[in-house]
Amino acid sequence: MAKKLTRRQFMKRAFATTSTVIIASSFGYWYARYFEPKQLEVSSHLIKHPAIPKQFHNVKIVQFSDTHVGHHFTLEQLKKIVDKINDFKPDLLFFTGDLMDEPNKYAATNHLIPILEQLEAPLGKFAIYGNHDHGGYGSEIYKKLMNQTGFTLLMNTSEEIHIEDSKISIVGLDDVMLGRPNFEQAFKDVDPSSFTILLAHEPDIAERAEEVGAHMQLSGHSHGGQIQLPFFGPLITPPLGSIYYEGDHLIGPSEMFLYVNRGLGTTRLPLRFLAKPEISIFTLVST
Structure with missing residues (x-):
């Protein structure tokens, strides 16, 4: 008893x-x-594809995303991230959107310029719009800032990167939520035979990206859900960041490589749980 x-x-x-x-x-x-x-996490990935030219073998790409400066992410934290990225010595650098949480309300925009100017990548620094970059009438603020700091801002446009007589293509899609994305415009000048990397803030457009010929897509936006529970996953994910909210995925018949970076800052709530901030490194491998 x-x-x-x-x-x-x-x-x-x-x-x-x-x-x-x-x-x-x-x-x-x-x-x-x-x-x-x-607790910054650095993820490393080898990207193997027959379309990668031998001249681009071992080219290093660094992606960072979603800093949301101003929402509990400080200039001092950004300086540390810039130093960290430069330590990796990237050949190509990609920023996939949401630099400031509210661009029109952030009073220290000019202080971002000397910090972002320090980023170095001999083959180029490229950026795209995120929804927060457009939000609150921030489009022109963000555009001016990225141009001043040596970034090429891609908005439904593409650029070719050349090494000797070989090339790869970088395509940037305007933000899907608050911009005017246009796949046809973005890909119209892309040579279909070149290895093509798409920068798109929202990851859930990946099926469409694979259809138009991208070999690789890099996205952010979801923050990995920002708060996850064991065996359950993220409590909340944003629109167009719910299907693919973190990590690597193979998309469609061509098995396009999608990577969703968890970003560096936070939004709405200054919390992260089982969704550490992230910098991603990709090394191209010619096969």
Whole structure:
């Protein structure tokens, strides 16, 4: 027969259980607010494809995304990220959108210029619009800022990167949520035989990207859900960032390589849980 609990024992156990829940939830909040947002993860990937020319073998690409400067992401944090990226010595550098959380309300825009100017990539620095870059009448602010800092801003346009007599193509799609994306315009000057990398802020357009001939798509936007639960996944994902919210995927018959970067900053809530901030490194391998 089970031993009957006394009132004193019951109250003692109830107090212990309640205290444990409070301590656990407090620790969880502290971890998500102050610890994990600063736990930068660097992911490395080898990209093998027969369309990659031998001259581009071992070319290093670094992607960073979604800094959301101004929403608990400071200029000092951005400086550290810039130093980190330069330590990797990228050949190509891609920023996939959402530089400032609210461009029209961020008062220190001019302070971003000398920081972003320090980024170095001999084959070029490229950027695209995210929804926050367009939001709040920020389109021209972001455009001017990226042009001033040596980035080529791609908006439904493409660029060819040449090494000797070989090339690859970089395509940038305007933001799908708040911009005017146009796949036909973006790909119209792309040589179908060249290895083609699409920069698109929202990842869930990947099927369309594969259809128009992209070999690789780099995206951000979702922050990995920002808050995930074990065995459940992200609690909330944004529009067009719900199907593919983090990591690598092979899309369609051609098996286009999609990578969804979790970004560096936060939005809405300054929390990250099981969704560490990320910088991605891709090394091209000619086969």
